[in-house]
Amino acid sequence: MAGVAIITEACIGVKDRACVDVCPVQCIYEFDSVQNVLVSEQMAGSGVVENSHAPNADAVSIFGDSLLYVNVDECTSCTACYQPDVCPVGAIYSEDVVPDGSSTSAYNADDPHKGHDHTFFVGHTRAVFAD
Ligand code: SF4
């Protein structure tokens, strides 16, 4: 499966940015609540901003800066970030296999929220970016 990447609930409060370092196009963003802007860095923690976008205020207010957001319009579906050895909590899925909570859903091995419906994050990921 090789769809755009969707970050789901397991990232909340973890946010170790391992996915940022493997993304070749810097399309994984963090919300800067002070500047009210979504920013991606060249390398996680470098402070060097690669891209920025305006947030949708209503959407971004749901989780704020507690997790990262993929800009699916920029994601190339390269698959790097959702390889099993990247996210320590199995939070990232390809859009076409985001689990819906049904008994046939396939969850990442490290996902602590196996059984939850993660499909909310597909729409939410798109809604967070205002431009
Ligand atoms: S690797 Fe996983 S937990 Fe870490 S920031 Fe990315 S999605 Fe969040």
Ligand code: SF4
């Ligand atoms: S699938 Fe590739 S391009 Fe898309 S967010 Fe993950 S690492 Fe970046």
